[in-house]
Amino acid sequence: MKYLQIMLVMLSMLLTNSIVTAEVPQPNIPKGNAEKCVLPTAEMRVNHMEKILHQRDKTMYKGVRTEQFSFKQCINCHTVKDEQGQAVTFKDERHFCSSCHTYAAVTIDCFECHASTPSKSMAGSKP
Amino acid sequence: MTDTTSIKMSRRKFLGVGAVTAAGAGIAPGVSLISIAEAKPVDQAISSDQRWGMLIDTNKCAKGCSACVDACNTENGLNNGDELNSRPEQKAQWIRKVDLKDKATGHEVSLPLMCQHCENPPCVDVCPTGASFKREDGVVLVDKHICIGCRYCMMACPYKARSFIHEELTHQMEYAPRGKGTVESCTLCVHRIDEDINEKRDPACVEACNGEGHKAMYFGDLKDANSEVSQQLKNHSSKAIRADLNLNPGVRYRGI
Amino acid sequence: MKKINYLEIEGWSNGFIGLLAVLGVIILAGMGGMYYMEHNGHFVTGMDNHIVWGIPHVFAVFLIVAASGALNVASIGTVFKKPIYKPLGRLSSLLALALLAGGLMVLVLDLGRPDRLVVAMTYYNFKSIFAWNIILYNGFFAIVAVYIWMMMEKKMNKYYRAAGFVAFFWRLILTTGTGSIFGFLVARSAYDAAIMAPMFIIMSFAFGLAFFLLVLMLSYHWMDRPLGDKTVKTLKNLLGVFVGAVMYFVLAYHLTNLYITEHHGVEKFILAGDNEFTKLFWIVQIIAGGVIPLAIFYSKLGDSRLWLGIGSLLVIIGGLAQMYVIIIGGQAYPIDMFPGMEVVSSSFGDADTYHQYSPSLAETLLGISGIALAMIMIPVCSKVLKFLPESLADKDVDPHHKG
Numbered sequence: 001m002k003y004l005q006i007m008l009v010m011l012s013m014l015l016t017n018s019i020v021t022a023e024v025p026q027p028n029i030p031k032g033n034a035e036k037c038v039l040p041t042a043e044m045r046v047n048h049m050e051k052i053l054h055q056r057d058k059t060m061y062k063g064v065r066t067e068q069f070s071f072k073q074c075i076n077c078h079t080v081k082d083e084q085g086q087a088v089t090f091k092d093e094r095h096f097c098s099s100c101h102t103y104a105a106v107t108i109d110c111f112e113c114h115a116s117t118p119s120k121s122m123a124g125s126k127p
Numbered sequence: 128m129t130d131t132t133s134i135k136m137s138r139r140k141f142l143g144v145g146a147v148t149a150a151g152a153g154i155a156p157g158v159s160l161i162s163i164a165e166a167k168p169v170d171q172a173i174s175s176d177q178r179w180g181m182l183i184d185t186n187k188c189a190k191g192c193s194a195c196v197d198a199c200n201t202e203n204g205l206n207n208g209d210e211l212n213s214r215p216e217q218k219a220q221w222i223r224k225v226d227l228k229d230k231a232t233g234h235e236v237s238l239p240l241m242c243q244h245c246e247n248p249p250c251v252d253v254c255p256t257g258a259s260f261k262r263e264d265g266v267v268l269v270d271k272h273i274c275i276g277c278r279y280c281m282m283a284c285p286y287k288a289r290s291f292i293h294e295e296l297t298h299q300m301e302y303a304p305r306g307k308g309t310v311e312s313c314t315l316c317v318h319r320i321d322e323d324i325n326e327k328r329d330p331a332c333v334e335a336c337n338g339e340g341h342k343a344m345y346f347g348d349l350k351d352a353n354s355e356v357s358q359q360l361k362n363h364s365s366k367a368i369r370a371d372l373n374l375n376p377g378v379r380y381r382g383i
Numbered sequence: 384m385k386k387i388n389y390l391e392i393e394g395w396s397n398g399f400i401g402l403l404a405v406l407g408v409i410i411l412a413g414m415g416g417m418y419y420m421e422h423n424g425h426f427v428t429g430m431d432n433h434i435v436w437g438i439p440h441v442f443a444v445f446l447i448v449a450a451s452g453a454l455n456v457a458s459i460g461t462v463f464k465k466p467i468y469k470p471l472g473r474l475s476s477l478l479a480l481a482l483l484a485g486g487l488m489v490l491v492l493d494l495g496r497p498d499r500l501v502v503a504m505t506y507y508n509f510k511s512i513f514a515w516n517i518i519l520y521n522g523f524f525a526i527v528a529v530y531i532w533m534m535m536e537k538k539m540n541k542y543y544r545a546a547g548f549v550a551f552f553w554r555l556i557l558t559t560g561t562g563s564i565f566g567f568l569v570a571r572s573a574y575d576a577a578i579m580a581p582m583f584i585i586m587s588f589a590f591g592l593a594f595f596l597l598v599l600m601l602s603y604h605w606m607d608r609p610l611g612d613k614t615v616k617t618l619k620n621l622l623g624v625f626v627g628a629v630m631y632f633v634l635a636y637h638l639t640n641l642y643i644t645e646h647h648g649v650e651k652f653i654l655a656g657d658n659e660f661t662k663l664f665w666i667v668q669i670i671a672g673g674v675i676p677l678a679i680f681y682s683k684l685g686d687s688r689l690w691l692g693i694g695s696l697l698v699i700i701g702g703l704a705q706m707y708v709i710i711i712g713g714q715a716y717p718i719d720m721f722p723g724m725e726v727v728s729s730s731f732g733d734a735d736t737y738h739q740y741s742p743s744l745a746e747t748l749l750g751i752s753g754i755a756l757a758m759i760m761i762p763v764c765s766k767v768l769k770f771l772p773e774s775l776a777d778k779d780v781d782p783h784h785k786g
Contacts, residue, residue: 072301115301249568251508256507275494294424
């Protein structure tokens, strides 16, 4: 019995050791199309949701569609193109938001309403 | 991985920047008190100094013409190849053409019908979450972030102006987000109202009607006595549909 | 009068397991329907931009209205202190909660975005009667739960009357709110009437009691526990009064509308139209749901439990038809935006004589599963806790029983 317990402890130590030292898969997050984002990357990584939520209320209720935190601008800048030169949508894992969100397994519902690529036919809208 | 000290530094800096921005944002609307009867600059909040509205002259509205409907659908992405599974009565409509005939006299009239952007909107009253709301400048919108899709606003609208999205959409215009399970209606092309600085662009329907040469639709600031729409309203008789409900719509009609 | 002894359902008879199985299957079918609707979008249903509230809402509102009425029996015992109703208090409260749970489940699952239920509970527009209803429904759960606890917990017995009073008034406000959902709408000719709120109150009395009578007779029959004639007769007479009262309110509503020229269109549509609503109104709501049950209750047939059950079931079916006529009929009739004008054509169906609605299987299953959920809660809760008196024989409950 004691032999079994020792075996069990050694096995679990081995396993945890291998998990800790093994290669943790990293998400493949594509670079944006501008020099830098509106805020430093580390900050955006942590706070982007807060920025998006705050901006959405400003846009909806105050009509402020500023460039800095405009969702449309985020999409425009963070476009990822496929082999044919077409922008990929959120359904594709290469999409900027998808790449990290699929990795982190955090579901977002932004793109149920919002276009995840810049509009092709910008009928009447300012580019 | 960035070390914690650098995060602390940039947090402080950000708070400083944020405070300045907040102060600026707090003062900026006050600065715009000297308001011009045009669309405001892009980064300025809207105010109740303006009220956007329309006048539709049914005498000039042509029976059989649907330029306004087609333009709205194109502008807002309603005919981008989405809603293939929905029946015709389930498909979204933001503006529709209605042809009427007076039962007593036989007089016929044609008019476009869209969200009337009431001053006292029943849809705003009944929305349980407050997703259906009236902006300070009079535009009635749906905040789809908090719309739960209960459709009570659709029951309450006296003009049946609202539509429910019955299936998944994939071809939204980036300035007009729309999604399954939420309710939507004419936005008076609020993305145009908000974005244009120097060009005063009309909603797509008005632009199309003018393009066809009918010029049956006027759009502008109802609170500005000098705007064309206010002048027209002042000089000629007009009325609201279902005026007895006292909703004071922002859309009025001449010739009905 | 003897002290009432409450007892859980004993044993696991085949009938008991069978009942749970049947109801469970219906609930699962409803959940399947709901998943299909939510996953694909509402295009799979019969609802559209004209008929925005369909069969799920008919069932949901019906169950919510019946829920508040089911509490009546407990209220008569607690608030009005009628002794013969007292032993029925626990079952009545349980039925109220069960029906409300069933109704709310259907209502919430039919939302365009049921995943946003948390938003509905955290963002409130207090001018909306819907928002108030959310608070009222949740409050009802809490209050009735406390009421049941105080009835069951010996130490809290002295407070149960206070809880009963609160529950009584709360549910009157709740049903007023439910009726006002329609009464407050100016948009449609069939709504926009102050009578909607009190009519819903009286409907709740009838439907709730019909459910209660049916559940009581069935459960005591299946459990083989005695149920005296006095209790049944008292409830029967009360149900008869309520059914009559509902008919009176329907009469007042239509009589008023018939006088108002503006509403002649919708009245003709409902009362004498060439559509399903007219048939449902006269044949199912009035005759099957009103006249025949009254005839059963007040004739010799009323002495037979079987006929009483049939009568109660007819009241329930008539109630569903009434809800269908109110909710769907009110939407099917086109809005008269241009009085005196005829709509020659419209790209959105304004020219239709009336808007058609044919419910899909998915939404019908969802609606029915609401009733199944309500019904499954009774045996499940009664198996675990002491809701049902061991005996409701006349000698045990009737204060005037001789011998």
